[in-house]
Amino acid sequence: MVATIVGTGLIGGSLAISMKEKGVVNWIIGVDQREENLQKAQELKIIDEGVSSIKDAMQRSKLIILAIPVDALLQILPSVMDNAGPEHVIMDVGSTKEKILQLVAGHPNRGRFVAAHPMAGTEYSGPEAAIKNLFTQKTMVLCDVKNSDEDALEVVENMVDKLQMRLVYMNAVEHDLHTAYISHISHITSFALALTVLEKEKEQGRIFELASGGFESTVRLAKSSPDMWVPIFKHNRHNVLDVLDEHINQLQQMKQLLENEDYETFYKLIQKSNKIRKILK
Amino acid sequence: MVATIVGTGLIGGSLAISMKEKGVVNWIIGVDQREENLQKAQELKIIDEGVSSIKDAMQRSKLIILAIPVDALLQILPSVMDNAGPEHVIMDVGSTKEKILQLVAGHPNRGRFVAAHPMAGTEYSGPEAAIKNLFTQKTMVLCDVKNSDEDALEVVENMVDKLQMRLVYMNAVEHDLHTAYISHISHITSFALALTVLEKEKEQGRIFELASGGFESTVRLAKSSPDMWVPIFKHNRHNVLDVLDEHINQLQQMKQLLENEDYETFYKLIQKSNKIRKILK
Known part of the structure; x- marks a missing residue:
């Protein structure tokens, strides 16, 4: 499986490292607004290639992970959802969920979106902060999964399982x-x-x-x-x-x-x- | 050197372990109000013997370390000071210093007292919480040392050195x-x-x-x-x-x-x- 990771910092980078290591994906395309982050992530072999356009990256990916601050996420999510087809799974890792899920509610491609929040992190940021096993034995929260397509949810649940994370389902308000x-x-x-x-x-x-x-x-x-x-x-x-x-x-x-x-x-x-x-x- | 440690909990117990290991003392007498602490400390080989009277323990010790909560310390310190002779060094490890130093100010044996505070600890307590190397590379604050006799201060400074601690001098108010x-x-x-x-x-x-x-x-x-x-x-x-x-x-x-x-x-x-x-x- 090919994955695109938008935001190659602490969370996105650590996810990339683990997903590759655990065999969840075999190719990772990185997208980052900051050119230096993208270069650094490639140098550190966190991603296999870096591109500047999310749309281009999506055309070659099944799984698209949005690992950017929640305000930036709210900005780009509508266009990512517009570009999603039935072959895509869009997953975020944002630390707040209500606003994000309000934004995609009623979108024709809503089913392709899985709202996720890994309860792990450190006080550092950027690709240099990305570490192996950040998520092992940690909790992954999936929100409002009833609104996600079954096959999209399965892709994420399979990833969570391979990353040896504990799965918790919750609604966005909780x-x-x-x-x-x-x-x-x-x-x-x-x-x-x-x-x-x-x-x-x-x-x-x-x-x-x-x-x-x-x-x-x-x-x-x-x-x-x-x-x-x-x-x-x-x-x-x-x-x-x-x-x-x-x-x-x-x-x-x-x-x-x-x-x-x-x-x-x-x-x-x-x-x-x-x-x-x-x-x- | 024989030392008495009053209070065989986290701090007293960890000091006992380190002082023995680093060769600061060769015999440790434990004193603790709680009989079960004293027994536990002996079982764990933190102390060599346990006695119930501080006065008795002092008669056979050079260094007396008071490692009990500051209110209990304020209660027993006057009688410990009264019993101190020129052969004794009395050291506390209390987390506050002004009240303690006010209490001993002007005492005829004031010079035998060295006010110390090791900046190390954990959230646990009791003899079971005592650990090796709790103090290594940590800071030991000594307060108002100008009022301690030079030879008493030397005994404590030598201990701090052997415990590989960093020494900081400060007045009690600071x-x-x-x-x-x-x-x-x-x-x-x-x-x-x-x-x-x-x-x-x-x-x-x-x-x-x-x-x-x-x-x-x-x-x-x-x-x-x-x-x-x-x-x-x-x-x-x-x-x-x-x-x-x-x-x-x-x-x-x-x-x-x-x-x-x-x-x-x-x-x-x-x-x-x-x-x-x-x-x-």
Whole structure:
């Protein structure tokens, strides 16, 4: 099978590496707006060839994977769908789903589209960030699959299986709510924490001398690219605002307990939060 | 050299393992309020013997390391100092320093005390959590060393050197401010994030199905023990409230930008937070 990957960065590149290795595809055409990304991806042997036109690439491909930030995705998706024939399977890997699925709803080729979101990534971006086995044992969410043609869905499910991923089906509304809670808010807190400490560093130069594993752990996501994350916050604004509100409330509650020196209630809150142990390994 | 370690948990236990391995000491007496910890530490060969009285242990030890939560430390430190002779070196490993150093200020044996804080740990506790090499290549902060006797300081510096730790000198006021920013706030955000998501799980059972590395990274510190952390927040209350205030402000600013759909400023904020790359490896 020949696949086209639009966007040869962290996710697209890592998918390309795994799909080739696991024998899902035998030829990968890369498409990327950034010429340097395309060159780099070829140098790194992530893709077999690079072309500039998605339309040309589609003519020779069965599977088309759109691995670009969600705002760019919303822009190109209509024309990709217009060009899709019954031989094509179009799959995205976007981190938000409602807007994307609204956009393709009712499109005559809607059945050729499979909405996917691999729950894996790192704080790095670009083809150099692409790594082998990024997706192994991770979760792939497929959204609103009832609107995809059975054979198109099978192509994606087969890929997920060969990549040794865990499959989860969900509707787009649930997906966007859940990712706000277990992914998007983590990035916001990291960005905010980095800003808080960087601000303080201006007066207190030596502040990072003491930084250790705990700090790094909570702040590493703050290295993430705004090109990817601003569109996510934009297209999941409603849910992100909800969780952000709740998170600020939790912090304000803790602040108030400290102000009132109510350490007993603070202790109980921490005990409650310790229940996260049952979730994390 | 014979050492007594009071508190045979994560930090005390890991220190015991490393000090023995690196030849800093050849016999370790463990003291722990919890009989089961003492037994476990002996089973795991972290300590050579366990005794219940600090006074007895001190009579046979040169180095006494106090590795217990800061509130318990403040309680026992006066009597430990009273029992100290010129042959003793008393060292703590507490995460806050101002209150501890205020307590010993002016004590006739003040010179025998060295205030230390190893910037290393994990979210786990107890003797089972003790690990080899926890401190290798990590930072050891020594506070207000001008008030320690030269020979006592040398014993600790020699240990730090043999443990292959990086040495940083700081006064207690700076220490408590800096740790609020690069350690204590990370724990508060993790506790709050865990609570936010655990609350949501009650309505949305499947929410953790999508959790991946990013979520785990920002929330893992929420597994930390309230026995250790409530006393830290209590004894560094002033600084923790300051940084918590600033962090809440940063989050509120982001919330407002999202509400106003000012994605351009949001983008710039993320770019600014990306400067954390220069700090983290």
